[in-house]
Amino acid sequence: MAELIGRQIQRVLKDGQRRFRLDIPAFELRPGDRKVIFGRTGSGKTTAMDILALACPPDTAARFELRMGGRSTDLARGKRDHAPLRAKLFGYVLQSSPLFPFLTFEENASLGQRLAGRRDSGVIADLCQRLGLDAAPRTRVSDLSIGQRQRLAVVRAIAHRPSFILCDEPTASLDPDTARILLRTVLDVADELGAALLIISHDRDLTRGHDFEYFEVVEWQPGHAMLRPQERDAA
Numbered sequence: 001m002a003e004l005i006g007r008q009i010q011r012v013l014k015d016g017q018r019r020f021r022l023d024i025p026a027f028e029l030r031p032g033d034r035k036v037i038f039g040r041t042g043s044g045k046t047t048a049m050d051i052l053a054l055a056c057p058p059d060t061a062a063r064f065e066l067r068m069g070g071r072s073t074d075l076a077r078g079k080r081d082h083a084p085l086r087a088k089l090f091g092y093v094l095q096s097s098p099l100f101p102f103l104t105f106e107e108n109a110s111l112g113q114r115l116a117g118r119r120d121s122g123v124i125a126d127l128c129q130r131l132g133l134d135a136a137p138r139t140r141v142s143d144l145s146i147g148q149r150q151r152l153a154v155v156r157a158i159a160h161r162p163s164f165i166l167c168d169e170p171t172a173s174l175d176p177d178t179a180r181i182l183l184r185t186v187l188d189v190a191d192e193l194g195a196a197l198l199i200i201s202h203d204r205d206l207t208r209g210h211d212f213e214y215f216e217v218v219e220w221q222p223g224h225a226m227l228r229p230q231e232r233d234a235a
């Protein structure tokens, strides 16, 4: 199974006079991990998730390494795009615009599988059923409700059986019952795959009662944030 190890990772965002720096002193994702990141809006949670999902490279890192089957890939160095690794090993539910509105339900659902080269319509049908998604395969995404789109984004992100499942606010548009079903399904799938699960959430009730490790992104100086473990009592 795959594991991701990061040490002293930094990323700086710049926009004119605006500058934002995120530090990740130490973070790991291993099979079976259940981790959740909290933090106030704009603190840098998505920036952290983008790095850990290999969507945006860090500017610097003492160590950023993917280990799998006795092999190690150094993610800290060079400008190489890790698209093939990302497509096969990572499932990322994006916070905003997670779907392509010009594609059909089925085309969106199967996109992750196609990129990973692992087509299996049975897995998609099973996930849709578990998530209460019964929309017709030819329905355009623009005709779905926001909550249906959010669940479809989850199907797309996990249908290729990734080793790392990363979800940025996956329940933001869902009622509490549907949110709980979604979390239960993602947890079950992560268990079945032996995958690591990392969630960003504003809803501190969402993961209560489940065995998650808690993290937070804290802006400890203006424009300078850090991802760090959070004591369970503070969660």
Ligand SMILES: Nc1ncnc2c1ncn2[C@@H]1O[C@H](COP(=O)(O)OP(=O)(O)OP(=O)(O)O)[C@@H](O)[C@H]1O
Pocket: 013, 014, 015, 018, 019, 020, 039, 040, 041, 042, 043, 044, 045, 046, 047, 048, 095, 217
């Ligand atoms: N190009 C940029 N230059 C400078 N700062 C930026 C740039 N892009 C984003 N930022 C800032 O970086 C910070 C982190 O953004 P990020 O989206 O990671 O936060 P977040 O915690 O995920 O927010 P939210 O909870 O609202 O989704 C924000 O304060 C944002 O304003």
